[in-house]
Amino acid sequence: MRPSVSGALAALAVAALVSVAGIPRGLARLAARPEPWGADAPAYCRIARSMVQSRSIVLPPPALIDRDLQQDLTRVWGTPYALGARGELYPKHPWAFALLIAPGTWLAGTAGAVVTAVLLGAALLGFATWRAARFVGALPAALAGAGLFVLDPAISFVCLGINVDVAIALAALLAAAAAADDRPLRAGLIGGASLLLRPTMPLLLAPAAFLVLRSEVPGARLRAAAGLAPGALLLLASNALLWGSPFTTSYDRAAVLVGGSFRIETPAARFHGNILEGLTVLFTDLDAGLLFTAPVALAALLGYLLPEARRAEWWGTTLAGAFSLLVLAPYEYVKLVPLSNVRFALPLLTTALFPLSALLGRLTRRS
Numbered sequence: 081m082r083p084s085v086s087g088a089l090a091a092l093a094v095a096a097l098v099s100v101a102g103i104p105r106g107l108a109r110l111a112a113r114p115e116p117w118g119a120d121a122p123a124y125c126r127i128a129r130s131m132v133q134s135r136s137i138v139l140p141p142p143a144l145i146d147r148d149l150q151q152d153l154t155r156v157w158g159t160p161y162a163l164g165a166r167g168e169l170y171p172k173h174p175w176a177f178a179l180l181i182a183p184g185t186w187l188a189g190t191a192g193a194v195v196t197a198v199l200l201g202a203a204l205l206g207f208a209t210w211r212a213a214r215f216v217g218a219l220p221a222a223l224a225g226a227g228l229f230v231l232d233p234a235i236s237f238v239c240l241g242i243n244v245d246v247a248i249a250l251a252a253l254l255a256a257a258a259a260a261d262d263r264p265l266r267a268g269l270i271g272g273a274s275l276l277l278r279p280t281m282p283l284l285l286a287p288a289a290f291l292v293l294r295s296e297v298p299g300a301r302l303r304a305a306a307g308l309a310p311g312a313l314l315l316l317a318s319n320a321l322l323w324g325s326p327f328t329t330s331y332d333r334a335a336v337l338v339g340g341s342f343r344i345e346t347p348a349a350r351f352h353g354n355i356l357e358g359l360t361v362l363f364t365d366l367d368a369g370l371l372f373t374a375p376v377a378l379a380a381l382l383g384y385l386l387p388e389a390r391r392a393e394w395w396g397t398t399l400a401g402a403f404s405l406l407v408l409a410p411y412e413y414v415k416l417v418p419l420s421n422v423r424f425a426l427p428l429l430t431t432a433l434f435p436l437s438a439l440l441g442r443l444t445r446r447s
Contacts, residue, residue, distance in 0.1 A: 087213030087221065094225035095206030101229075102198035102240040107191055115148055116190055118197065118241030119420045120173050122148035123160045125193050125242065127171045127178035128185040137178075139169045142337060153337040156345040157413045161335040163344055165324030172334045176276035177244040193242060201239030204250040205229055208430055211257055212437040216388060220440035224433045227376060234373035234422040235429050245423040248277050249430045252284035252397060259291035260393035264300040267292060268307020275315050279329050283404045284427055287396030351410045358409030362425065365418040373422060374429050376436070383435025386442065394434040401428030 109117055116125050126146065130137055139145060139161060142153055152158025162172040171178070184196030209225035228235050239246055251274035258267035271285045292304045316326035323333050335342040363370045370378060381398065383389050408414065408424045 084214075086218035087210050090213045090218040090222035090225070091206040091210035093222055094209040094229070095202040097226055098202035098205055098229055098239060099198060101236070102201060103195055106194040106198055106240060110191060110194055114190070116194055116197075116242050118238075118243045119423050120150065120244070121197075121242035122150055123171065123173045124178045124181060124244070125185065125190050126160065127173065127175055128182040128193055129189075131175075131178060131182045132186045137171055137175050139171060141169060156334050156336055156347055156350060159334055159336050161342070162323070162330040162333040163335040163342055164322055164333070168322075169335070170322055170330065172330050174244065174277055174330065176273075177247055180247060181242065197242040197246070198240055200246045200250065204239060204246055204253070204430060205235075205433070207250065207257075208253055208433045209437075211253065211393075212434050215391065216437045216441040217444070220444055221433075221437045223440050224380075224437035228380075228429070228433055228436065231376045232374040232429065234368075234370060234425065235377065237373070238423045238426045243423045243426075244277055245426045248274065248281065248284065249401075249427040251277065251281070252287075252400065252427055253430065255285055255288035256291065256393050256397050259288040259295070259304070260391075262295055262297045262300070264292050264295060264297060264304035265307040268304035268309075269311070270307075271304075272308040272311020272314075275311050276318075279331060280404055280407060283407065284397075284400045286400050287393065290396060291392060347411070347413075350412045353410040353412045353415065355406065355409045358411065358414045359406070361415050361418050362405065362409060362421065368418040368422050370422065370425055370429075374425065377429040377432035380432040380436035380439065383437075383439040386435070386438045388441065389435045389438035391434075394431065398428065398431040398434070401425075401431055404428075 106117065115122055126139070127137055130139065145160065150158065151160060160172060162170050164170050180200065181193040181196045184192030186192070188195070205225050209221045212224060213221035251270055255267045255270040255274065258270060267288045271288055274281050274285065292300050319328055320326045323330065331348065332346050334345050334347060336345050366372070384395055405425050405428055414421045
């Protein structure tokens, strides 16, 4: 069997595992409690419904908006609102991710959004498996992908819910892979589109940029820039239209309700915590610490000691994921709701599939 065919089958097997495990579970959970699972999931579903029903992202006022358990109009992390340049109530959460779940919402409401989100998780782990299979073989890659999903609750917890971090992690891997394969235009297009997902996305695109810069393909930088331009221009234009400035984001205009009126706050002002304290919570919290919820992924990073795992595409995405987690560690919400913040580690944890597949490749070749 050709490596490309076996790698595709390995990827499909892992994607099928995620889908079969996740879709019934997600629908059953929704039936038991009619609120989608995931950090900010109700907010994203609300935006998707607005897109489908009214072809708009303007939200109802506080007296009319549907309530959810994650909503708190008086706190910057709980408010669903961002105040537009002309006083409109737009979503604080990026509309681009809501757009991804809008087709499922159009087909089957919130249940369709849940299924769409699980399929995104399946695509993430399936693509990482396919990428690993290209270089270390289909069997170790499939074992690595399935093993991480089954053995590390943090990964399955995030991938089976409606979490923007799944789309972010997938975009980072897709862009890096395109750049590594000397497809700079494709890398730029993916990178530009992903900028709409979260303001910190450029951190995770750094490996793709590094690979483009060192590429020997003629005009690689210009092609990447041409690909990046549409997404970047759309982001700047939408920021200017909605928030009054190309460099102002929805998070800069988060609107909290104080005494019956809105006051603009920004989550950036909440990044004043101690980095070490934040990392301690992220890794050692008894309920959600990564040492307990993602031990296989963290241990698998030792696979980078193997020469076959030392690919710039792989260790670059791992370093970017680690650095983005470091940047988020001072956010005070990390300490308030540790379980909700394992999602921030997904771009790092997903890349553990690469060194783990290299380790498993060594073992399967020896047996």
